[in-house]
Amino acid sequence: MTAATKTPRYYPAEDAKPAKKVHLVKQNPPRIRKSITPGTVVIILAGRFRGKRVVCLKLLESGLLLVSGPYKINGVPLRRVNPAYVIATSTKIDVSQVDVSSITDEFFSRDKDEKKEGEQEFFAGDAPKPAVVSEQRKAEQKKVDDVLLKIVGSTEMLEGYLAARFTLSSNDKPHNMKF
């Protein structure tokens, strides 16, 4: 103990631990099987739109697929779909002209300011609330589908194909079927 460095009157009860090395986790871009590319017609296997054949538009950052019916053909809007629940067919259409660059995962995030604790709503019970589709979604849907419908219309029978649902019947062996 020298005069220059006197023991301080206060020191913390525990030794200060050296700052931990922050291990920066590197997020790789999501990977997807080779058969799914933008423009592939894809069969949705689960969820509200099971059996529907839709057009895959792009792979989002979260790893989900952005998909559109087109809405006028089969009622599937711009939607995210898990590629694990999807069969990729070998039918591909050219969607390079379709602009989906502004649609990301944030486009689909839910509004946080939904206060549901009003007394009236509490007593009303679980009556189904009418779905409200935002104007933004409608605008984007129209923008995407206007181009998509033209592309789909140029191939014969493709519109009818997308309108029909995929089903299995007797004698169908899905493990032998080529998609």
Added chain:
Amino acid sequence: MPFQRFMEVGRIVLINYGPEAGKLATVIDVVDQNKCLIDGPQTGRQVISFTRIALTDLTVKIQRNARPKTLAKAWEEAGTLAAWEKSSWAKKLIAKKKRASLNDFDRFKVMVARKQKREIIEKKMKELA
């Protein structure tokens, strides 16, 4: 009804199983109760089991153990390949292969075509009834 297709020298057979499956060959000699020697323009000369081949209606006139060149000439003269392609057996094999290779869109188009055919037939049947 007596047998029509015999295991004999010159009988054209279709190979059903093995690396040469789907090819035609001619029986040029019989080895024993279970095997024969085959040869042909599509396959090489080999001994093959009866269980791997199917007899067809076609034959060619050759002698036992005919050489490959003689065999090829005999095929030409008999028009074997053309006669085979004309047969409904060969056509069915091609159709089966095509059906297995259809993709989902193709299957949809087939369904629509069958529906249209059905509608035409039913309409006509109604008129005739």
